[in-house]
Amino acid sequence: MSPDLAARPARERLLAAAGELFYESGIAATGVDAVLARAGVAPATMYAHFAGKDGLVAAYLEQRHEAWRRTWDEVLAGLADPVDRLLSVFDAVALYRRREGNRRGCGFLAAATELPPGHPGQRWLDADSRLLAERLRALATDAGARDPDDVADSLLLLYDGVLNRFARAATTSGLPSDDPLVRARRLAAEWVAGAIA
Structure with a gap:
């Protein structure tokens, strides 16, 4: 993760990571674990911001x-x-x-x-x-x-x-x-x- 991305709030990091991965690999081919790893956040943090992967996809779009x-x-x-x-x-x-x-x-x-x-x-x-x-x-x-x-x-x-x-x-x-x-x-x-x- 870049220092710039690491300094951003968790929600922004999740959206940035999801945006990159969904665009590069496709929505279906991108698992939540890959987004979490790229964003550097825990699953609980994602679920605090989004109602699962579907909510994250909607926010990305x-x-x-x-x-x-x-x-x-x-x-x-x-x-x-x-x-x-x-x-x-x-x-x-x-x-x-x-x-x-x-x-x-x-x-x-x-x-x-x-x-x-x-x-x-x-x-x-x-x-x-x-x-x-x-x-x-x-x-x-x-x-x-x-x-x-x-x-x-x-x-x-x-x-x-x-x-x-x-x-x-x-x-x-x-x-x-x-x-x-x-x-x-x-x-x-x-x-x-x-x-x-």
Whole structure:
């Protein structure tokens, strides 16, 4: 454990350790003992903060959702042009990846394949989906799209596609020479130009 991590409160250490391990190895493959060992805390301490592993998973996803939302908010705050604001989802992904060291694709897409219906973490997967759909729809409306729902859905296809490409690259020979995020933004800009009234 790094000296910086060791100095943090136990709850923060648990979330940091869980975030690293769940993202690196997957939620199902990561046992509570591994999280406890990395965080340097006793089981009783974890159970004082979280209702078992499910509660820890939910808190990890909540923290990830809030970090993503803040990053996108930050990108939006620096943009005035309505089309740039609509395409900002790709710029926000780029910034989030630089800050978080996102090497394996989207933590939410990975978690969605692992969590059963009714899991407490599902709330944050749903919140992430709502944020994307509702914000893209609103930004498409502001940009003058003839069909804001279609624009939002199409941008989500590109967004999901690029995140899946990052996940696939982590398990194969890596990314192609052209950055899929740059390519997705360029394709989105071309498509949006034809969809704006």
